[in-house]
Amino acid sequence: xxxxxxxxxxxxxxxxxxxxxxxxxxxxxxxxxxxxxxxxxxxxxxxxxxxxxxxxxxxxxxxxxxxxxxxxxxxxxxxxxxxxxxxxxxxxxxxxxxxxxxxxxxxxxxxxxxxxxxxxxxxxxxxxxxxxxxxxxxxxxxxxxxxxxxxxxxxxxxxxxxxxxxxxxxxxxxxxxxxxxxxxxxxxxxxxxxxxxxxxxxxxxxxxxxxxxxxxxxxxxxxxxxxxxxxxxxxxxxxxxxxxxxxxxxxxxxxxxxxxxxxxxxxxxxxxxxxxxxxxxxxxxxxxxxxxxxxxxxxxxxxxxxxxxxxxxxxxxxxxxxxxxxxxxxxxxxxxxxxxxxxxxxxxxxxxxxxxxxxxxxxx
Amino acid sequence: xxxxxxxxxxxxxxxxxxxxxxxxxxxxxxxxxxxxxxxxxxxxxxxxxxxxxxxxxxxxxxxxxxxxxxxxxxxxxxxxxxxxxxxxxxxxxxxxxxxxxxxxxxxxxxxxxxxxxxxxxxxxxxxxxxxxxxxxxxxxxxxxxxxxxxxxxxxxxxxxxxxxxxxxxxxxxxxxxxxxxxxxxxxxxxxxxxxxxxxxxxxxx
Numbered sequence: 001x002x003x004x005x006x007x008x009x010x011x012x013x014x015x016x017x018x019x020x021x022x023x024x025x026x027x028x029x030x031x032x033x034x035x036x037x038x039x040x041x042x043x044x045x046x047x048x049x050x051x052x053x054x055x056x057x058x059x060x061x062x063x064x065x066x067x068x069x070x071x072x073x074x075x076x077x078x079x080x081x082x083x084x085x086x087x088x089x090x091x092x093x094x095x096x097x098x099x100x101x102x103x104x105x106x107x108x109x110x111x112x113x114x115x116x117x118x119x120x121x122x123x124x125x126x127x128x129x130x131x132x133x134x135x136x137x138x139x140x141x142x143x144x145x146x147x148x149x150x151x152x153x154x155x156x157x158x159x160x161x162x163x164x165x166x167x168x169x170x171x172x173x174x175x176x177x178x179x180x181x182x183x184x185x186x187x188x189x190x191x192x193x194x195x196x197x198x199x200x201x202x203x204x205x206x207x208x209x210x211x212x213x214x215x216x217x218x219x220x221x222x223x224x225x226x227x228x229x230x231x232x233x234x235x236x237x238x239x240x241x242x243x244x245x246x247x248x249x250x251x252x253x254x255x256x257x258x259x260x261x262x263x264x265x266x267x268x269x270x271x272x273x274x275x276x277x278x279x280x281x282x283x284x285x286x287x288x289x290x291x292x293x294x295x296x297x298x299x300x301x302x303x304x305x306x307x308x309x310x311x312x313x314x315x316x317x318x319x320x321x322x323x324x325x326x327x328x329x330x331x332x333x334x335x336x337x338x339x340x341x342x343x344x345x346x347x348x349x350x351x352x353x354x355x356x357x358x359x360x361x362x363x364x
Numbered sequence: 365x366x367x368x369x370x371x372x373x374x375x376x377x378x379x380x381x382x383x384x385x386x387x388x389x390x391x392x393x394x395x396x397x398x399x400x401x402x403x404x405x406x407x408x409x410x411x412x413x414x415x416x417x418x419x420x421x422x423x424x425x426x427x428x429x430x431x432x433x434x435x436x437x438x439x440x441x442x443x444x445x446x447x448x449x450x451x452x453x454x455x456x457x458x459x460x461x462x463x464x465x466x467x468x469x470x471x472x473x474x475x476x477x478x479x480x481x482x483x484x485x486x487x488x489x490x491x492x493x494x495x496x497x498x499x500x501x502x503x504x505x506x507x508x509x510x511x512x513x514x515x516x517x518x519x520x521x522x523x524x525x526x527x528x529x530x531x532x533x534x535x536x537x538x539x540x541x542x543x544x545x546x547x548x549x550x551x552x553x554x555x556x557x558x559x560x561x562x563x564x565x566x567x568x569x
Contacts, residue, residue, distance in 0.1 A: 030424075312370060337424065346422040355415040359408050361423050362370035 001098050001304045002042070002272060008092040009083040011037040015342035022332030023298055026278075026318055027308045028364040029336030034343050035308040036061075038336070039182060039274040042306065045093040045109045046180030046272055050173035051145035051160035054078045054111060060184050076113055076141040077162065087113040100177050100270065107149040114142035114159070123159065127170060140164065179271035181264050185280045189260045191233040191249070195226050197263040198234050202226075206266065209300065213262045213293035216286045217255045224248070234259070253281040258290055265297040265305065278307035279314040287313055291321035295330065312364060319353045335363055373425030375403035377567055379433045382410050386435070386487055388542010393552045393560065399568055402433075410436065413449070417456035431467075432458065433567040434475035435560065437486035442477050449475050465566060476563050488523040491541065494554035495530055504529045 006017040013034045027035045040057040047053040055077060079085050091111040099105045114120050123142060140163045148155040159170050201207055207224060215221050220238035227235045227245060235245035248259060257280060264273050282290055291314075298305050309315065315333065322331035333348040348356065348363055356363045379402050381387050387406040394402060407416050413436070420426055438445050446464060453460035459469020464481035467474045479489040495501050504526055531537070531544050544550050 335422065335424070348422065352415070352419060352422075355412060356370075356419055356423075359412050359416045359419070360371050360405075361416070361419050362372045363422075364370075364424075 001302075002095055002306070003098070003104065004096040005038075005042060005045070006092075006094045007038065007041045009086075009089055010041050010081060010091045010093070011083065013037050013041070013343050014083050016336070016345060018334050018345045018347075020332060020347050021304075021306070021334075023304050023330045024295060024318065024322070024332070025304070025306045026315060026331070026333045027306065027336060028310070028315065028333060030338075030364075033336040033338050035336060036276050039276055039306065039308065041093050042095070042272065042274055043180060043182045044111070045095045045107070046176060046178065046274075048107070048109065048174065048176040049145065049147050049156060049158045050169065050176075051111065051143045051158055052167070052169055052173070054081055054143060054145075054160065055167075056182075057081065060182060074141075076143065078111070078113070078143050078160075081111065082113075088115075097178070105150050107147070110146040110155075112144050112146075114144050127159075127161075179268040180274065181268050181271075182274045183261065183264055183276065185277035187260065188256060189263070191231055194234045194248070194259070194263060195232040197267050198224065198226055201263070201266055206300065209293070209296060210259065210262050213258050213290070213297070214255055216289035217258065217283075218251060254283065254286065257281045258293065262293055262297045265294070265303045266301050268303045269301045270303070272304040272306060275305065275307040277309060279309050279311045282314075284313045284317075287317035288320050291318045292324065294318075295321050295325055298330075299325075310364060315353065315363060316357060319350060319357070322350050323354075333363060371405055371423070373403060373423060373429050375401055376428060376430040377402045377433065378420075378429045378431070379404050379435060379564075379567065380416070381406050381435050382437060383408060385541035386437075388540065389487060389491075389545045389550070389552070390435070390560075391542065392545040392550075393557065394564070396552045397561065397564060399564060401568055402564070410439075414452040414455055417452050417458060420456065420458070429471050431472045431474070431567060433563065434473075435563060436475070436477050438477040438479065438481070438484050439486065440484050442481055442484055445477050446475070446481060449477075465563065474563075474567060476559070478560065480559050485523060487541070488527040490556045490560070491527045491550055492523045493556035494551055495527075500533050501530065503533065 001023060002021045004019045004021060007013045008015055011034065012032065016034060016038065027038060029035050040060065044053045044057060058077065058080060076087065079087055082089070082091055093109045094106060096104060096106045114123055120142060143160040145158045145160070146155040147158070158173055161168055161170060201210060211221060211224055218236065218238060221236050222239055223237040225235055225237070225245065226232060234248040236248055236251060237245050240246070248256060261275065279287065294305060297303070318331055322328060328350055331350050333353060335346045335348065337344045337346065353363060379390065381390055381404060383406055387404055390404055394404070407413055434449055436445060436449065450460045453473060459473040461468040461473060461475065464476040465474065478487050479485040507529055508522070508525060527541065531539055531549065534544070534549050536547055536549065539547060539549065541550065545552060
C-alpha cells in the first residue's frame with residue numbers, strides 16, 4: 001500500500017508530492033491539474049522494472065504510435081511522458097509503500113532517453129554481447145528505466161529498445177511484488193478477463209460480494225454465473241422464467257462498471273487499483289452503496305484503491321461509506337492544484353471532509 | 365439531483381460569520397454600503413470555527429485571499445470569545461492579532477465581536493437597539509415581560525427572543541433575520557450597526 005508518492009518532470013507534473021495516502025484515496029482537482037497523469041505515474045512505478053508501461057500509459061491516452069522509422073528523424077514514442085517534451089532530463093517517481101513483508105520501503109523509478117552518441121553506442125556494444133542487438137537494424141530509440149530501493153541501493157537498469165523490427169525490454173522485467181491495475185474512465189473489460197476473475201471469486205466464495213455490489217442497480221439480480229454461448233461470459237439471474245439468464249454486458253454501463261471495478265480490486269490482492277473518473281456511468285442514487293462495495297472489496301483483498309473524481313456526490317458518498325466502517329481512517333482525499341512551478345497537493349482526512357461538507361467548503 | 369455548489373474563494377477579502385442570520389444580514393448591509401469586494405462565508409455554527417479556519421488554506425482560491433475578517437458574536441463573555449478566536453487562528457497557522465480591530469500577518473487577519481468586543485451579546489442586540497421605540501417594539505417588551513413572569517427566565521437569550529418576537533408580529537411573520545433584512549423589516553442604515561460598519565470599512569480599506 002502506497003503511503004506517499006512523488007513525481008518529477010512527468011507529463012504536466014513538473015513536481016508533485018503526495019503524502020498520507022490511505023487504503024482508499026480520492027484525487028480531486030480542476031481539469032488539467034494532472035490527476036490522470038498521477039495515476040499513470042503510479043502505474044509505471046508499480047510495474048517497477050518494466051519500461052514498456054511507459055507506452056501503456058500513452059496508449060491509455062489514445063497515443064498508440066510505437067513504430068520508429070530509422071531512416072527519418074523521429075521523436076521517441078515516450079516523449080510526451082517528459083515534462084515540456086524535454087527528454088534531456090530524467091523523469092523520476094519515488095513511492096513509499098508497505099512491501100509484502102509489511103515493511104515500509106522507498107522505491108525510486110527513473111526514466112530517461114538514452115541519447116544518441118557515446119551512450120547509445122556503449123549500450124549497443126553491451127547488448128551485442130548478449131545477442132540483443134541486431135547490427136543490421138541498429139538501435140534507434142532506447143528508454144532507460146533505473147530502479148532503486150532501500151533494499152537495493154544499487155540501481156537495476158532495464159531498457160526498452162525500439163527499432164524498425166520490434167520492441168523489447170532488456171533485461172526482461174521482473175514481476176513486481178505487488179500487483180497493480182489501471183482502469184480508465186471508459187474501460188470495459190473483455191469477457192475473458194471477467195470470466196477469469198469471476199472464476200477466482202467463485203473459487204474463493206466471494207460471489208456474494210459481487211452480487212451485493214450490483215443489486216442496488218438491479219434489485220432483481222439473484223445470482224451470477226459464467227456461461228458459454230459462443231463465448232464465455234458472465235450472466236445474471238434476474239428471475240426470468242425458464243432459467244433465462246441475461247448477459248451482464250446487456251445490463252447497462254453502470255452495472256458493468258461496478259462489476260469491473262470489484263473484479264479488478266479482487267485481481268490485485270495486496271496491490272493497488274488505479275481508477276480514473278471512478279464515478280463514470282454511476283447515478284447519484286447508487287453512489288453510496290457503490291462505495292460500500294468498494295470499501296468491502298478493498299478490505300477483503302487488502303487492495304488499495306486510488307481514484308480520481310470530479311463529483312462532489314461521489315466524494316460525499318465515499319465519506320458516508322467510510323464513516324460506516326469500523327475503521328474510519330481508511331479514506332483520504334488529495335486535492336491537486338496547479339501552482340507556478342509545481343502541482344500542490346492538499347490532504348483531507350475524513351474528519352476534515354466532514355467539516356468541509358458541513359461548512360460548504362469545496363474539496364474538488 | 366445535484367448537491368449545492370460548494371464555496372471556492374474568488375475575492376481578495378473574505379469575511380467569516382457564524383450562521384444564516386448573520387450571513388443574510390451582512391449580505392444586505394454590504395449591498396447597502398455598496399461593498400462588492402468582500403466574499404462572505406458562514407461557519408454553520410461557532411463550533412466549526414477552528415476546523416473551518418484549518419480548512420481555509422486548503423480550499424480552492426485561498427491564494428487569492430489577501431484579508432480575512434471574522435465577525436462573531438461575543439455571547440456571554442467577549443474576552444473568552446476573543447481568546448477562542450485567537451487560539452483557533454493560531455492553531456490553523458494563520459495570523460492571530462493580539463487585539464480586535466487590528467491586522468496582522470499574510471494574509472492579513474482582523475476580527476471583532478458583536479455587539480462590541482467589550483460587551484456580551486450578539487447581532488440581535490444591535491437589531492434590538494435599531495428597533496427599540498418603533499412600531500410594535502413596546503408590545504414586544506410587554507409580551508416578553510409577561511412571558512418571563514409566566515414561564516422561564518430568558519436571561520441571556522433576551523435579545524434573540526425580542527427580535528424573533530418582533531419579526532413574528534411583522535407583516536410577514538416567520539422570516540429569519542436575513543430574510544427580514546432583505547424585506548427591509550430591519551433597518552441596516554440605523555446607527556446601532558455602526559460597529560459593524562466600522563469593521564467593514566477597516567476590512568475593505
